[in-house]
Amino acid sequence: MYDQEMLAKLQATWPETTDYLTKLGQLNNDLMVLRDIQAADEHIPSWLEILAYSEDDFAKTPTAMRVLRFLYERQIMVASRRTVPAFQELQVDREARYERDDVSTPELLEAYPPVELLEAEDAMLWALPELQKKLTAWAKETAARHGSPTPLMTLTQATILMLVVEALEQDLNTSPEWQAECLQSALSSEFYQQAGSPQP
Template identity: 80%
Template sequence: MYDQEMLAKLQATWPETTDYLTKLGQLNNDLMVLREIQAAEEHIPSWLEQMAYSEDDFLEIPSAVEVLTFLNQQGIVVSSRLTVPAFREMHDYQEGQYDSEDASTPEILEAVPPLRLLEAEDAMLWALPELQKKLTEWAKQVAARHGSPAPLMTLTQATILMLVVRALDHDLNKSPGWQAECLQSALSSEFYQQAGSPQP
C-alpha cells in the first residue's frame, strides 16, 4: 500500500509523454528510488556507524604517551617509563612545578595540555617491554570480561581495544549495556580478528 502511494506520487511528477519506452524508463527509475528508500529504512546501523567511527580510526597506532596516559587512567603504572631520558626530564619538571604550586598535579600524564614527545623519544617509550606487556595484559582482561578470552593477544589487538574503550569513555550519553555491546562487536569484528594473525 505504502509503495503504491509513493509510486503514484512519483508518477505524478513525470512529464507528459505517450512514448512507451520513456514511460518504462520513468517507471524503472521510480522503482529504483523506492527500493533505495526501503533499503535505507530497513538498514540497521553497525556499532561503528552508531559511534560515528570507521575501522581506520581504530587501526591507527597511538603514541606511547597516549598509551601511558590511558593506562594511568586505568590505575596502571609503567615504572620503566622513567628510564627514557626525555620522559624523565618532563616528569621531573612537572613534579618541580607541583612542588612550587605552579601545577595542579605532580603526574605529567595528567598535565594540561597533554604531554607530547618527539617521534624518536616516543618510539623509545613504545620499545619498553613493560609498556607493551601492561597494555596487552589490560586488553586481555577486557576481552575476557566480554566473553572473548584471548591468551595470545597481539599488540595491535590491544591497541584496537584501547582505542575503542577510549572512544566509549568520551561518549557520555551511552549506557553501560550499549558500551558492552560495542566492545563485544569490536572483539568479533573482522579487522580485530585479522589483527590477531598478521598477514605475511
C-alpha cells in the same frame, strides 16, 4: 500500500510521454528509488555508525604517551617509562614545578593539556617491553570479561581495544549495557579479527 502510494507520487512527476521505452525507463528509475528508500528504512545502524567512527579511526596507532595515560587512569603503572630520557626530563621538571606550586600535581601523566613527546622519543617509549606487556594484559582481561578470550592477543588488537574503550568513555550518553554491547561488536568484528593475524 506504502510502495504504491510512493510510486503514484513519483509517477506524477513524470513528463508527459507516449513513448513506451521512455515510460519503461521512468518506471524502472522509480522502482530503484523505492528500493533505496526501503533499504534505508530497514537499515539498522552499526555501533560504529552510532558512535560516528570508522574502522580507520581504531586502526591508527596511538602515541605511547596516550597509552601510558590510558593505563595510568586504570592504576596500571609502567615504571620503566622513566628510563626514557625525554620522559624523565619532563617528569623531573614537572616535579620541580609542583614543588614551586606552579602545577597541582607532580605526575606528568596527569598534566592538562596532555603532554606529548617528539615522534622519535615517543617511539622509545613504545619500545618498552613493559608498556607493550601491560597494555596487552589489560586488553586480554577486557576481552575475556566481555566473553571473547584472546590468549594470543596482538599489540594491534590491544590498541584497537584501547581506542574503542576511549571512544565509548567520551560518549557520555551511552549506558554501561550499550558500551558492553559495542565492545562485544568490536571484539567480533572482522577488522579486529584480522589484526590478530600476521600480515603477509
